[in-house]
Amino acid sequence: MFFGLFGKKDFRHYQNQGAKHLAAERYADARVDFQEALKLCPAEASHEAAAIRQGLDQACNHLGELNLQEGEHALRAGEAQKAYDHFCLAADLAADPAIKSRAHAQAAKLEQPETQAVAAKPAAAPAGAGNYKPHSGGSCTTCKGHGDHHHEEPAPMEMSMSEEDQFFLMVQPLPGDLPGRYAELGPKFAKAYLMIHDGNDRDAFPILQEMLLSGENDIVLYEVALIMFRAGQIHESETLLNRALALNPQNAAVYLALVHLFAGGGRYPQAIATVEKMLELDILPDQALFMLGELHETTGNVERAMELWTKSLDHPSVAKAAAERMIPILNRQGRSDDVKYLSKKYLKGCC
Incomplete structure (x- = not known):
């Protein structure tokens, strides 16, 4: 849970x-991120790896379904080659055997000359299959005629959702009342937020700066602080976060940002004090308790970390993570009975 908010690229x-x-x-972006997470995930973090694989499979299955739909649409339009490439890509991407089977079956039909002739009849327009550039260079290793090629990483799918809908979905994971407060900031802020999400800090920054000219807002200050941090202006980022906290002492995201800023700079006493303040104000108490344990472990106070993680076991949202952090320590201490208990209760019997 305790990972770099500002860009420390660990698997989490x-x-x-x-x-x-x-x-x-x-889904294409999700697939790339989950693949990177799996690559960086430590060998001993088997449960995290399983969760990452689950997310990766979901993303790949969605991509497979989308390519099946595109293939069927192309087939109805008489674009046999385009349909074939989509079916092959669906077979390559999907993790679900049922989706793979459907894709293979559709591609196999198009390998039959009579099927291709029938499918090509409606395509009398100049934009026929011969002019089609295969989606992402896609190919199906089990389809004849394409087996000697390997597809590139799929390009992001065209999204049917409006920017408003994208923004709405993206802010939902934010803690507390922040999703609603983010939405209340209007379309200008939403545009900047989407830019930031796409890595375009440069164009988002002046929009947020202009918003601050009409009055300070803790959320806008927070987003500007993250931009400043990514630009290497750590002191300015900290100043902005403190200004945001002065405006709204209940903004959970600002507390988390300060914790990560302090910890990332090796300022562990300040990080610990910030998390303790979160607990005092009952701000994300479950996450704060777990993070406090991580901070104490990082500073070498394993005994205190174990005490905090033991308390974390009472919070369902972090109980599994706490058990996973405790088990290696208990193993080193030779406390096999405790390891078995935690494994059975929180990790479904795995240890």
Whole structure:
């Protein structure tokens, strides 16, 4: 849970990004993020790896379904080659055997000369199959005529959702009342937020700066602070976060940002004090308790970390993560009975 908010690229960062993209129906982006998360996931983190694979499979299955739909649409339009490429890509991408089977079956039909002739009849317009550029260079390794090629990473799918809908879905994972408050900031802020999400800080920054000219807002200050951090202006970022907190002492995202800023700079006493303030104000108490344990472990106070994670076991949202952090320590201490208990209760018997 305790990962770099500002850009520390560990596996949890990519896992979180993948989940956000999955929720926003950006399946190609989600696939890339989950693949990166899986690559960075430590060998001992088997349960995290399983969760990442689950997300990756979901993204790949959605991409498979989308390519099946595109293939069927192309087939109805008489674009046999385009349909064939989509079916092959669907077979390559999907993790679900049922989707793969459907895709293989559709592609196999198009390998039959008579099927191609029938499908090509409606395509009398100049934009026929011969002019089609295969989707993402896609190919199906089990389809004849394409087996010697390997498809590139699929390009992001065209999204049917409006920017308003994309923004709405993207802010839903935010803590507390922030989803509603983000939505209330209007279309100008939503545009900047989408730019930031796409990595375009440069164009988003002046929009947010202009908004601040008409009055300070803790959310806008927070987003500007993250931009400043990514630009390497750490002191300015911290100043903006403190201004945001002065405006709204209940903004959970600002507290989390400060914790990560302090910890990322090795300022662990300040990070610990910030998390303790969160607990005092009852702000994300479950996450705060777990993070406090991580901070104490990082500073070498394993005993205190174990105490905090033991308390975390009472919070369903972080109980599994706490058990996973405790088990390696208990193993080193030779406490096999405790390991078995935690594994059975929180990790479905795995250890």
